[in-house]
Amino acid sequence: MKALVLAGGTGSRLRPFTHTRAKQLLPIANKPVVGYALQAVADAGIEEAGVVVGGHADDIRRALGDGSAFGVRITYLHQSRPLGLAHAVAIARDFLGDDDFLLYLGDNYLEEGVGGFVRRAAAGGDAARLLLTPVPDPTAFGVAEVDDTGLVRRLEEKPERPRSDLALIGVYAFSPAVHEAVRAIRPSGRGELEITHAVQWMIDQGLSVRAETTTRPWRDTGSVDDMLEANRHVLDRMEGRIDGKVDPHSVLVGRVRVAEGAVVRGSHIVGPVMIGAGTVVSNSVVGPYTAIAEDCRIEDSTIGYSVLLQGACVEGAPRIEQSLIGREAVVAAAPRLPSAHRLVIGDHSKVQLTS
CATH class of the missing domain: 3.90.550.10 (Spore Coat Polysaccharide Biosynthesis Protein SpsA; Chain A)
Structure with missing residues (x-):
């Protein structure tokens, strides 16, 4: 056949x-x-x-x-x-x-x-x-x-x-x-x-x-x-394995696979999670049910129930869930702008502004 x-x-x-x-x-x-x-x-x-x-x-x-x-x-x-x-x-x-x-x-x-x-x-x-x-x-x-x-x-x-x-x-x-x-x-x-x-x-x-x-x-x-x-x-059937580097300030819970060449620093990883070769995860919370491909960067972020394709970068994200992030895509926190109000007010108006 x-x-x-x-x-x-x-x-x-x-x-x-x-x-x-x-x-x-x-x-x-x-x-x-x-x-x-x-x-x-x-x-x-x-x-x-x-x-x-x-x-x-x-x-x-x-x-x-x-x-x-x-x-x-x-x-x-x-x-x-x-x-x-x-x-x-x-x-x-x-x-x-x-x-x-x-x-x-x-x-x-x-x-x-x-x-x-x-x-x-x-x-x-x-x-x-x-x-x-x-x-x-x-x-x-x-x-x-x-x-x-x-x-x-x-x-x-x-x-x-x-x-x-x-x-x-x-x-x-x-x-x-x-x-x-x-x-x-x-x-x-x-x-x-x-x-x-x-x-x-x-x-x-x-x-x-x-x-x-x-x-x-x-x-x-x-x-x-x-x-x-x-x-x-697929991740539910995966066995954990650590071939990359995980520093002593990180905590890995459950089935986590860290590929050779990947680095985890100061992070909390809750399995099942797969981290591809060349990826760096730092000061972040990842998982569960998350697959991160090769050469990605996750920094100061929280992400779960998601798939990241090769070369994706997530920085300063407070919480990402149920997401598919493409190759070489960048997700970053928006810069904080100074607080201000811009007004166009007609005659005889009354406006109250909160601080």
Whole structure:
């Protein structure tokens, strides 16, 4: 089995971050989101991965390399525009050949991985297998209607009146039969080749499409809130480790990871917290659930439940929470201005000023 990992979307909900980098490279616990997808692929025993890239292709190639750091061999596949998941399958046709494959959205975080899903798909003999999860608002997702035996009877994309609460979460296993389905469908109203239409075509042709459901933590990291929540899940499973320098005037509570080359001075760190190489934290309170990337500077500040990207600087901040701070960004206290009043007062007015 091969894997097809999608990393070409625009990430409009994560602007302005995605104006300058791929959303799949935004970090969860100081590791790119797409890195978790590739690690899950490797842990499932899949050795070859096609990575579909778009406008930020060079950045993704630099970050992922040949895939050896994740235990896979990567072939890069260029998608000129984000024209749908089924379009990504179409441009990967030569790479996929006649192999079964796992389709994995590269901005998804799935805590349990996909090893069990891949094994059951390989043993099941179905034309397709879908991974679903119950959600409180199915109208925002592709939704599957599943019978008592686990066979999928109908798929709908963001339905006004959902037939179930089971949402597609961006993990699919396909046999080569999907290629005929992709050729058979036409672009949707938004101009994309929808993978839900291809799967529905397979169902309509009498092919076996089976679903399984997970209730383990899953996040489509397409928004800041989802990024922070995924970061929290990963940090919850982290073990503490001190490889950098922590002075005797600092207090570390709980699971804190200080990378080699990082420095903590006169600070109070409440885990889980991850501090990247080259970062300096001084006279500050950090945590919990905070990931600080490489080469950042935190001084005279308090910050928690947040993610800081490489080179960010926070100085004199009284309290920052639930924030995503970009690369080389600077957050600093505003200068205090002398107290003064500027008035334009009409005739016969009366004004009272407090000191």
